[in-house]
Amino acid sequence: MLRFRAVSRINTNDKLFNNGHRYKQIFGCRGIQVSQALYSTSVGNDFIHESIVPSDHFQKSLPHLPIPKIENTLTRYLNSQSTLLGEEQFNYTKKCAEAFAYRDGSALHDDLVARDKLNKQTSYVTEPWFDMYLRDRKPVSLTHNPFITFTDDPNPKYMDQLLRATNMVMSSLRFMKTFRANLLEPDVFHLNPKKSDTLQFRKFVRRLPKSVSFYGAYWYKAFPLDMSQYANLFNSTRIPRHNKDELVVDETAKHLLVMRKGHMYLFDAIDRDGNIVSPDVVMAHIKYILDDPRPQNDNAIGVLTTLNRDKWATVRTQLCNAGEMNESAFFSKGVYNDGYMKLVDSALFVLVLDDDAPADPNAITRNFLHGDGTNRWFDKSFSLIITKDAKTAVNFEHSWGDGVAVLRYFNEVWKETTTKPFVHPDTVPANVHSDRIVQKLEFALDPKLKEYISDARSSYAERCASLDVDHLEYYKFNKQYLKDKKLSPDSVLQFAIQLAYYKQFGKTVPTYESCSTAAFKKGRTETIRSATKETKRACAMVESGEIMHSVQDLTLALQECSTIHSKLTKEAAMGQGWDRHLFAMKYYAEQAGTPLPELYKDPAYNYINQITLSTSTLTSPAVVIGGFGAVTPNGYGVGYAVENERIGFNVTNYPPETNVHEFVNCLRESLDDVYSILEGKHPRS
Template identity: 45%
Template sequence: MASLLPVRCVASQRKSRINLRTALGITKQNYSSKKGSPLMHHQKSLPRLPIPKLEDTVRRYLAAQRPLLDGDQFRRTEKIAHAFQSGVGKRLQEELVAQDKNNTHTSYVSEPWLNWFLSIRYSTMLTNPFMVFNPDPKTEYNDQLVRATNMVCSAVRFMKTLQAGLQEPGVSHLNLTKSDTDDFQRVARWAPSFLSRPLDMSPFFRLFNSTRIPKRRVDELFTDEKARHLLVMRKGNMYVFDIVDRDGNSVTPAEVQSHLKYILSDPTPAAAFPLGVLTSENRDVWAGLRDKLIAAGNAEDLQIVDGALFCLSLDDDIMRDRIHLSHNMMHGDGCNRWFDKSITIILTKDGQASISHEHSWGDGLAVLVFQNEIFEETTERPLVHPGSAAAAAVDSASAVRRLQFNLDSELENGIKKAKENFDSLVSTLTIDAMEFKKGGKALLKKSKLSPDAVAQLAFQMGFLRQYGQTAVACETCSTAAFRHGRTDSIWSVTLQTQRCSHAFVFQPGRHSVEQLQAMLSECSTRHRQLIKEVIMGQGFDSHLLALEYLAHSEGEAVHGLFTDPAHTAIILDSSTLTSPAMDFAGFAPNTHDGFGLTYSIFDDWIGCTASSYPTRNVHEFLQCVHKSLEDIFTVLEGKTLG
């Protein structure tokens, strides 16, 4: 703000800045140190998400279906799609465009996407993504109490920075060497951005104090911005304490440490009827049980849970390996989680940490920004240290309250049944991981190939190698460069990837190295085109969802386009995330016939975490993916396949 101050002596300028910071309450205890534009600085200037032309969406949809169908199947799907385009689809498109013109504050996909998520009736806990933190490089700071205290304090500082409008907005840098710099950040608050694309920050208000509330047919989102307490879970028991005082200041790190130490030392046995497991139930079943909980006199305590800033789950387990860690962070034992909270920070006995987030309110962008800030601050500027004593004068026994719920026999039976259903479901889930160490981003870029295209090709090639089929493969792609944009899907199976996969898997000896290299280049070029279309708001998946939602809201019968067998469930459901704060991430498949894939591409290696149910063999699949990557890199090195 210096350029807006009147000219005065240096001492006066310094005094004015100090007074301004004091007036805003910007203290080291309350706020993270920020230097760039305020969070919503670019929000009003964000472009609106365009509605694609209906004929373009139909064309792209059919292009995505072409490699998945035989001749007769494709002709049938083509006929259905063209009938939709010239008939009911044309009218729905006109209505969608008209509605969009009357709702310029948002995007045409915002309501359909939210409704889709909140209408899911099956258990949502396994589709909640988890993102595992890297360990603190200073190993002594991975002590459970020390790391939990630092993370809670950092999270509160992030929240208060966010509420004060001082959190920097997310930016997609188009040229990192020019725009991801301190100088650019200083300039960006005063001038339009020509070197980067600001991202939509609207989901951030649901990051804290928010919970998904189960309701019959369609759930609701609840946010209590006035709440000042943290929810802590241990052994299925639920504790709360204030982490912001009545004046709006964060409580001291020593107090937080004292309260968490008190909870970790609490001799109360594991909850006989852990309420958290109810959040893993079928949504309609959970809605009915919640109504019974309220009728039994638990409304006030449920609202305390719902309004908590976030949930901290303190687990007593020590992680054996990456697979054990994945299962723990995805679902745990079901008792020490509240899967409906917007975000949950999970800390194991040995200090392994993760963030799990409920998916309806937003996508990975806000959570990743949060995770990056937490990791940077706790590893570079920790507020408590190993061996530091908790505040001696703090009365944690009075400050910490363990919630106790009134349960009748019907509710107890409901909790028992929920636990049985939870155990049955997670027992069918298998998780495995793969690390390909023979090459990565550096060699792929040197070969002028898109690293993401090669990863997607390896998944398709691996499935073909394992099952002899081409499967529906979709990759999540953010549309957050638009106002209230969410995500869309890149349907990554193309005629080019189909041809290339068959050549590598079934006919390697029939093609020269040069021919195989040319096929890889064609796949990459086509994939880049698909990414560009989706990033620019020209994907077909969200558009079709919006049209279907509009028809449903008007009480129309579902058109054959949406019941066509070609409009099928995704088999290879994937998402890529890479961050200095994150070790790896994961989620469960959305269908019992699919794989849930998260992957990261580094300069010299590629990693993937995959999950499946018994219909698919995830171990064999990752072996096939690894073999596919080996073949691809062998060809890129100019060698023939054996």
């Protein structure tokens, strides 16, 4: 009989957990890469598949996100600071850390541990992390919302806006229903797929009680991941409130919100019996919207979602008060009806139909990251954006999740629409009265609201113009090449980013790489501090200006960078970074009105958290590229992917303090330097 160890966390002595590269494969950044051999049955038009193992089967037994020991957190913190600070500055920061460990910090840590013990169904970062996002008063567009671009359909005949929109909507609805019916295959990473990604494994874990199911999977070297964020994917929105926004989910709503030329349309995509509307009917409704001859809406209210959150909260209240139909609910003929704002908030998701067809990668990035704001509703959990030539992307609001659910949705929808589409080039839209079924939302607008809209368009245009973007595709080497060289592909790309900045500015700066902690219940993210003493030393060696170091020395330096980065990745994925621990203690101290210890007042603490290089990787056959705005005025936002065919970078910045085109050129040079070294040639020869 199989026995289960009564453990509260994963055994970090396991050989898997001493290999940071495997961690990157398991947990990734801004998303999860998992094997999805489903061993399930297809069940008509409602579900993508019917999993043998229920979606929530592992949720109850997922390990609790650990709180690091305070001495370990401070050691890691000082290691990161030593890369950035001069000797005098570092000595002061070290004194602050030592005082923190033995005085105020110890009490804050104990308080955090006590709180955590009372909340076993969540994690210690959940409340502070949600609160950080929802209290942030900056606009969500550019600042928070990222985008991910779908790979084109391999069959050019399906790269038609109407066809792709219909197929994407159908698969999106099927994904939603599959998850809500508890039939979506759970997210599981299979370390040994031949052993665990099997029907036998699924039958075995299905029989286990939910309270121990995780440990049964772990016995197979399979690692279930947290799926709590999926509940916020559909029928979800962020509502602006003064001081702190609100996340709202209404699973009863059955309608889809469609936007085109700044106009808003609704139609039910789920019928009264809870079934998905047939594909030819959905196609007919979308065609009706695409054929609507109305010109661009000069008073498109979507641009209001680009405002500062307090400003938007004020304007939204005025918008709701401007007309009875505008409200969240109104009373008519003896019953309460959903008003326009409630209908927008509760919609399944937003389908955005753009009339533009941007051609080059930079224009595509701009369209999917920000557009002009008039044909967007950035507050919704996600928007599915489809251009005139059927280029497709997801733009999602970030407070509710970290891309875990979005990437799974993304992969499933792309797979189904490219292999089993519902409508085809010869499909005829249903003969239905779309003019009677599709509802057009005509918000009542007074002169003041029209002025707000005009001002929002102008200010948003200025913000978007202040952002610059550039793109790099690189083909000299790829993921498999780096694996063959026994290097972590992610560590090499992170080193290339460090080297590019060093080439441009001659220094090392605070760097953030996102790492999911979905191996734990209600885990969010941890930071990989990828600017290390090893990368700084290797940059200086490559850029020494002459052949002072042999190819062997440079190769060894790259290997050292890979080793330390793998270690940091492992620690971050296991909740053993320093960022979230210090952040949570600071959050609760501020909540309690406790004077902050000197560590938090140290200018070095503020500096290391002003992220100059914000980086994130996302790799999937379904993904062309993803991107996000730089998080500081003097920094870069770097989205990247290293695949078996290519390496891709999507970079943003705010001139004039930085120059993204120069940075991308430096990235290309850095990759060339890495390639030369790995080919046994000196980059300066």
